Amino acid sequence: MPNKSLFARLFASNRGGSIFLGILAAFAIIVPVFNLAVPESSALHMSTYTVTLLGKYLTFALLAIALDLVWGYCGILSLGHGAFFALGGYAMGMYLMRQIGDRGVYGNPELPDFMVFLNWPELPWYWHGFDMFWFAMLMVMLAPGVLAFVFGWLAFRSRVTGVYLSIITQALTYALMLAFFRNEMGFGGNNGLTDFKDIMGYNLQQDSTRVALFLASAIALALAYLACHYIVTSRFGRVVIAIRDAEDxxxxxxxxxxxYKVWIFTFSAVLSGIAGALYVPQVGIINPGEFSPLNSIELVVWVAVGGRGTLYGAALGAGLVNYAKTFFTGALPEVWLFALGALFIVVTIFLPKGIIGLIGKLKNKRRAEKAQAIGLNPNAETES
Amino acid sequence: MKQLDQLREFMRRDRVFDFVAEERFPFTSGVRPVRPGVVDISKGPILYIENMTVSFDGFKAINDLTLYINHGELRCIIGPNGAGKTTMMDCITGKTRPDSGTVFYGQTMDLTRMSEYEIAQVGIGRKFQKPTVFPHHTVFENLELALYTDKSVWPTLIAKLSGEQRDHIDEVLRIIGLIDQVHRRAGLLSHGQTQWLEIGMLLMQKPLLLLVDEPVAGMTHQESERTAELLTSLAEEHSVVVVEHDMDFVRSLARTVTVLHEGRVLAEGSMDQVQNDPKVIEVYLGETAH
Incomplete structure (x- = not known):
């Protein structure tokens, strides 16, 4: 089976993935057309609010794929992946803050509003460079990447695994949340960073900018999916699965x-950071709440619902659960957390492989029935 | 990490640099240069365990054990439960560090200072007591993963099978008799097939020393016979150490037997010699006779 051409590996022998990429491409074409080209009076017009909402889902899908890479393939259940997402978001937020310039409430060309308010005389050293887009983008990847590398190196070298590792990752994100809540840290305390004006010179409130951010999210998701699929179908990927199944x-x-664990964990953290960086300009705010352990746990639920170890399943789960969340928190806000908890229990007990696993099971059943109908031995070991 | 390892490798005290051993240093001429990563078996034994002691919470699992394994030898190690057989394997493969004593692989490699993956890479293969393969991979992929090649992260990411490596996999498939199961998931194999696959994975690593822990536990009679044939055919080219409880199986291998008891060697010799040794009868065979 190995030694297939790159094209065969990424598309031809990857049916689920091809369908996923097809749907993503369809969205990337339909959404801009219905938002920008269809007049507002038409029933087919898609509001900019919806575009932004969909863009947000895409960044969540990217985050879910990143988690699936370490959890579904390497068996590392990280309950702190939200931390990497938030760090990427903060790096982007810092860039957007510097872009405000003298248009802030206090009109200080150099300092963001919250620093003026706290009587800070000058920009802290770690805020320098963030007025340059390329530098901010580098930090979007480096900040979560370096943290994950150092954390992973210490944890995996000491052979911390299983539930202990999950607890430490949870502690990591909680500690970061507490740190970012402090005003002295210089990241805006509990208000976080907000009131963004523009990105690379384009007004963030404009429809076209919103659509561009949506498209950037879709492209990032597609590329990340392809990169992850390349990794898991390489020998490296087979080693990673082997580590999950029998590390000794x-x-x-x-x-x-x-x-192997350090590198896959670091790569996953970098992807999470990119997701966070795309998320922040679309929602317009980043605050320490993004570090909250609950976010990371919700992320685990998305992946579990969609189906571990398929990558596109995680993306599907992120989309479905967040759609449900948007619906419930609008219609029945007090029910949402109960619904989320119930969902996790139901999925764990009845759908251990998530929705994708259920689809695969139904398909196998139908194939077996068909085979029986024409008198063949059903092939019991086919796998989706 | 890598630099640190390299530095450590450079600073090793048990190593003689090639230039020191050259003839312009007359006082060292005649000394063979030590080549790092190459097993020196010129004196016969491939494994030297000397005065090794391992204790867990005061209990001495291995007590001043001294044991040599020759190159190309098939050695059986028997002993009652708790005699220290598995602990000895753990020490050889780097899973457990001995409290004192030395474990040398060839004349130059100190196994107590190497980690598990390094020990595997220099040619010591280990089969676990409980057969362990990668259940979600096919038989082919299991063998591919065990392949003797550069196993660091980046080369593995872009690795492709060469024709030569493919031939090697085919050859091992033939040896372990799983050629019909090649695309079957390893988790679906029978118990005996799993054991053979694990032995096949060891062979893929091109090892010089095979450590085999209870290879026939839970096997049918025919399967044991085949395993005995397989192990016998592997000796000579490889050194094989078999730890086993099953006396019939040990007798069918018909080689040197070492009896361990309370962490040290009680007797060594042919199966008949060992069986007639009064000490052995007392501690081991005597027990089973009750």
Whole structure:
């Protein structure tokens, strides 16, 4: 099976993934057309609010794929992936704050409003450089990446696994939340960073900018999916699955498993950071609440609902759960958390492989019935 | 990490640099240069365990054990439960560090200072007591993962199978007799097939020393016979150490037997010699006779 051409690996022998990318491409074409080209009076017009909402879902889908890469394939259940998302978001937020310039309430060309308010004489050293887009983008990837590398190196080298690792990752995001709540940190305290004006010179309130951000999210999601799919179908990916299933055996086979875990964890954190950076300009705010452990747990629920270990399943789960969340928090706000909890229980008990697993099961059943109908032995070991 | 490892490798005290051993240093001429990563078996034994002691919370699992394994030898190790057989394997493969004593692989490699993956890479393969393969991978992929090649992160990401490596996999498939199951998921194999697949994975690593922990536990009679044939055919080219409880199986291998008891060697010799040794009868065979 190995040694397939790149095209075959990414598309031809990847049916689920091709369908996912097809749907994504359809969205990327339909949404801008219905928002920008169809007149507002038409029933087919898509409001800019919807575009932004969909864009937000796409960034969540990207985050879910990043988590699926480490949880579904490497068995690392991170309950702190929201931290990497938030760090990427903060890096983008800092860039957007610097873009405000002297249009803030206090009109200070150099300092963001909250620093003027706190009587800070000058920009802290770590805010320098964030007025440049390329530097901010570099930090979007570096900040979560370096944190994940250092954290992963320490944790995996000490052979911390399973539930202990999950607890430490949870503590990591909680500690970061408490730190970012402090005004002295210089990230706007509990208000976070907001009141953004424009990005790369384009007004953030404009429809076309919103559509561009939506498209950027869709492209980032597609590229991230392809990169992750490339990784999991390479020998590296097979080693990672081997680590999930039998880490000792992998080690005695000659693989330095901690290196593999560190690198996949770091890559996943970088993807999460990119998701956060795309999320912030679309929702217009980033605050320490994004670090809250609850967010990271919700993220785990998305992946579980969609189906672990398929990548596109995670994206599907993120979309569905967040659509449900938008609906419930609008219609029945007090029910949402109960619904989320119930969903997690139902999925864990009845759908251990999530929605994608259910689809695969139904398909196998139908195939077996069909095979029986024409008198063949049903192939019991086909896998979706 | 890598630099640190390199530095450590450079600073090792048990190593003689090639230039020191050259003839312009007459006082060292005649000394063979030590080549890092190459097993030196010129004196016969491939494994030297000397005065090794391991204790867990005061209990001495291994007590001053000294044992040599020759190159190309098939050695059976028997002993009652708790005799320290598995702990000894753990020490050889780097899973457990001995409290004192030395474990050398060839004359130059100190196994107590190497980690599990390094030990695997220099050619020591280990089969676990409980057969362990990668259940979600096919038989082919299991063998591919065990392949003798550069196993660091980046080369693995872009690795492709060469024709030679493919031939090697085919050859091992033939040896372990799983050629018909090649695309079957390893988790669906029978118990015996899983054991053979695990042995096949060891062979893929091109090892010099195979450590096999209870290979026939839970096997049918025919399966045991096949396993005995397989292990016998592997000796000579590889050194094989078999830990086993099943006396019939040990007898069918018909090689040197070492009896461990309370963490040290009680007796060594052919199966008949060992069986007639009064000490052995007392602690081990005597027990089963009750």
């Amino acid at each position: 055996r992998t080690r005695f086979t000659g693989y330095k498993t901690e290196s």
